[in-house]
Amino acid sequence: MLSRVQFALTAGSHFLFVALTLGLATLVAVMQTRATVSGSAVHARMTRFWGQLYVINYAVGIVTGLVMEFQFGLNWGGMTRMAGGVFGAPLAMETIVAFFIESTFLGLWIFGWDRLNRWAHLALIWVVTLTAYLSAYFVLVANGWLQRPVGYEMVDGAARLTDLGAVMTNPTAVLAFFHVLFGGLLTAGFFMAGVSAFHLFRRTAEVEFFRRSMRIGLLTVILSVFPVVVFGGMQFAHVQPTKNPGSDDAAAKAAEFTARFGPDDYLAPGLTDAGLATMVMAWVVMILVALVALVKLPFGRWLVRGRVFHVLMMLAVPLPYVAMLAGWVFREVGRQPWTVYGLLKTKDALSDVSPGLITTSFVAFTALFAVLIGVNTWLLARYARRGPDAARLGAPAPVEPAAPALAPTF
Amino acid sequence: MEILAIVMLAVFAGAYLVLAGADIGVGMLLPVLGRSQQERRVVIAAIAPFFLGNEVWLVSTAGIVAGAFPGLEHHLLEGLFPLFVVLLLGWVVRDMGLWLRGRVDAAAWRRMCDAAIVAGSWALALAWASVLGSLLAGGEGLNVGSVAGLPLAALFAVHGVGLARWRLTGALSARADRFPAPYPLTGAALVTVALVAGTRLPWADAAGAGAGLTVTAVTTAVVLPVLVAAQALVWWTFRGRVDSPSYL
Numbered sequence: 001m002l003s004r005v006q007f008a009l010t011a012g013s014h015f016l017f018v019a020l021t022l023g024l025a026t027l028v029a030v031m032q033t034r035a036t037v038s039g040s041a042v043h044a045r046m047t048r049f050w051g052q053l054y055v056i057n058y059a060v061g062i063v064t065g066l067v068m069e070f071q072f073g074l075n076w077g078g079m080t081r082m083a084g085g086v087f088g089a090p091l092a093m094e095t096i097v098a099f100f101i102e103s104t105f106l107g108l109w110i111f112g113w114d115r116l117n118r119w120a121h122l123a124l125i126w127v128v129t130l131t132a133y134l135s136a137y138f139v140l141v142a143n144g145w146l147q148r149p150v151g152y153e154m155v156d157g158a159a160r161l162t163d164l165g166a167v168m169t170n171p172t173a174v175l176a177f178f179h180v181l182f183g184g185l186l187t188a189g190f191f192m193a194g195v196s197a198f199h200l201f202r203r204t205a206e207v208e209f210f211r212r213s214m215r216i217g218l219l220t221v222i223l224s225v226f227p228v229v230v231f232g233g234m235q236f237a238h239v240q241p242t243k244n245p246g247s248d249d250a251a252a253k254a255a256e257f258t259a260r261f262g263p264d265d266y267l268a269p270g271l272t273d274a275g276l277a278t279m280v281m282a283w284v285v286m287i288l289v290a291l292v293a294l295v296k297l298p299f300g301r302w303l304v305r306g307r308v309f310h311v312l313m314m315l316a317v318p319l320p321y322v323a324m325l326a327g328w329v330f331r332e333v334g335r336q337p338w339t340v341y342g343l344l345k346t347k348d349a350l351s352d353v354s355p356g357l358i359t360t361s362f363v364a365f366t367a368l369f370a371v372l373i374g375v376n377t378w379l380l381a382r383y384a385r386r387g388p389d390a391a392r393l394g395a396p397a398p399v400e401p402a403a404p405a406l407a408p409t410f
Numbered sequence: 411m412e413i414l415a416i417v418m419l420a421v422f423a424g425a426y427l428v429l430a431g432a433d434i435g436v437g438m439l440l441p442v443l444g445r446s447q448q449e450r451r452v453v454i455a456a457i458a459p460f461f462l463g464n465e466v467w468l469v470s471t472a473g474i475v476a477g478a479f480p481g482l483e484h485h486l487l488e489g490l491f492p493l494f495v496v497l498l499l500g501w502v503v504r505d506m507g508l509w510l511r512g513r514v515d516a517a518a519w520r521r522m523c524d525a526a527i528v529a530g531s532w533a534l535a536l537a538w539a540s541v542l543g544s545l546l547a548g549g550e551g552l553n554v555g556s557v558a559g560l561p562l563a564a565l566f567a568v569h570g571v572g573l574a575r576w577r578l579t580g581a582l583s584a585r586a587d588r589f590p591a592p593y594p595l596t597g598a599a600l601v602t603v604a605l606v607a608g609t610r611l612p613w614a615d616a617a618g619a620g621a622g623l624t625v626t627a628v629t630t631a632v633v634l635p636v637l638v639a640a641q642a643l644v645w646w647t648f649r650g651r652v653d654s655p656s657y658l
Contacts, residue, residue, distance in 0.1 A: 059506070059509040073487030074494060074495070088475075092478065100466045101637070108643065115648075
């Protein structure tokens with residue numbers, strides 16, 4: 001049980017931060033493109049300010065992701081033994097083809113601000129963005145296979161990959177990828193609009209900066225609010241029958257499972273429906289906000305002045321997060337009692353490790369991540385509040401009197 | 411195909427130990443290399459552009475294990491569970507220290523982050539030393555080597571000094587120069603230890619059957635030149651010695 005809660009907490013916090021990472025990377029890349037092509041100073045400052053928030057947010061995504069990769073082996077030994085032959089392949093591709101380049105180039109982008117040709121520097125953020133999406137795709141291929149196993153054969157109780165194409169084009173992976181892609185953009189759009197609204201509400205002197213940021217945020221919201229629901233809805237064609245406990249299909253499938261695997265509670269827990277309902281409700285509120293935004297978007301001065309609207313946008317920042325988490329609960333809780341649907345039950349997927357060790361590691365990681373998420377959320381808010389002048393990312397190196405501090409030591 | 415996958419695994423694990431081993435070593439000796447907070451920031455600047463690119467070698471190593479050697483994943487992670495938990499905790503604490511140090515301008519905050527970097531680096535190095543020791547001693551799970559291997563952590567520290575000698579300048583570099591630490595030699599030592607430890611692993615039943623092994627091995631081999639080029643670009647960009655703080 002603790003293994004499950006631990007993995008859920010790690011994956012959940014990873015997912016929350018990664019959603020903003022994906023969307024914000026894209027918007028930062030767009031802003032840097034405008035800054036580079038037109039030489040516009042305001043866009044260069046926007047790149048640095050929003051880029052700084054992106055980097056703060058990225059740090060949590062990366063460490064939770066690292067831990068998660070190892071947790072597959074640490075906590076879910078039963079799953080790697082049974083499904084590792086298939087499940088491992090997309091994870092390997094994620095690390096080698098996508099994450100390796102993403103991380104290497106992100107370091108180059110952060111630290112190489114004044115050392116690289118500006119076009120080369122622009123190319124870096126685009127590579128970082130695209131490999132981040134590639135990364136998300138491979139992770140969802142792995143997850144999609146757990147939801148709907150395809151392209152494998154069972155030999156001696158272990159799954160073998162037989163059809164890579166089927167695994168890579170699994171609709172539960174591809175549709176979920178686009179759903180998450182637009183979900184990430186929606187998160188970043190609301191985040192940007194909300195932070196901009198905060199500054200405009202406080203009558204900032206940086207009117208042009210935040211009016212433009214607000215417009216990019218709102219435009220992103222308007223453009224992604226429909227695709228996100230389309231790709232979400234399309235997934236229902238492939239949803240597991242037992243996810244909808246009231247239906248005839250669910251009863252039939254549960255009867256089939258009982259015949260094959262013995263009695264168990266094969267219908268999805270009640271939390272699943274709550275997840276779906278919460279996600280849909282959050283989306284309905286988001287589309288209403290998007291409609292207001294659509295009316296206001298053509299009028300720049302109205303965006304700067306409407307104080308009620310500013311409050312609305314600030315309040316709307318958590319909406320995509322709520323929807324993301326609720327959707328994730330719907331997807332993952334709804335698959336229970338299975339880890340690999342119809343193949344491996346969650347209780348059989350666990351590692352063969354003593355409960356004492358599991359408890360210790362659970363307490364240690366939970367405490368560490370709680371501190372981490374707390375500190376990073378605080379920093380995100382702090383840097384968002386301080387505005388563009390406090391952005392140190394890409395700023396010229398601070399001139400510090402290095403010599404006197406060094407001299408006396410010898 | 412299994413041979414190709416093993417070679418790839420050796421390349422990635424070796425690259426991790428040589429590259430990240432040095433920045434872990436610098437983290438372990440942070441208070442020795444940098445006496446004041448300002449000096450320590452310069453020491454961190456010596457590894458800052460690289461640590462992200464260094465640790466991905468380990469992430470990819472884990473990816474190759476997951477894709478090509480699911481049997482090994484279980485042998486290592488479940489068998490050495492406590493060591494890998496310490497390793498991960500140390501890794502997270504250290505990275506957070508590095509990321510967060512420059513975010514708040516207060517002496518107490520920097521002290522806390524320095525402590526996190528040092529403690530995390532030591533935890534990481536000791537966990538690796540213990541993992542390598544356990545494998546060298548052979549057998550499954552924790553054994554006498556888990557303790558006997560701990561002194562191997564010193565190798566990381568000396569390797570870090572080698573990097574500091576080569577990256578820093580002025581008084582900081584002179585301070586590092588007092589330790590005789592030849593970077594290529596300590597790097598080679600780390601790789602040798604890892605390779606010998608690798609020969610003790612149960613390869614016979616480790617490899618995955620079916621296309622998973624092939625896909626992972628071939629993809630890795632094909633992409634490797636691109637990855638090396640990307641890393642070379644980073645090293646080329648930041649090839650100069652460091653005498654002032656960077657973003658972190």
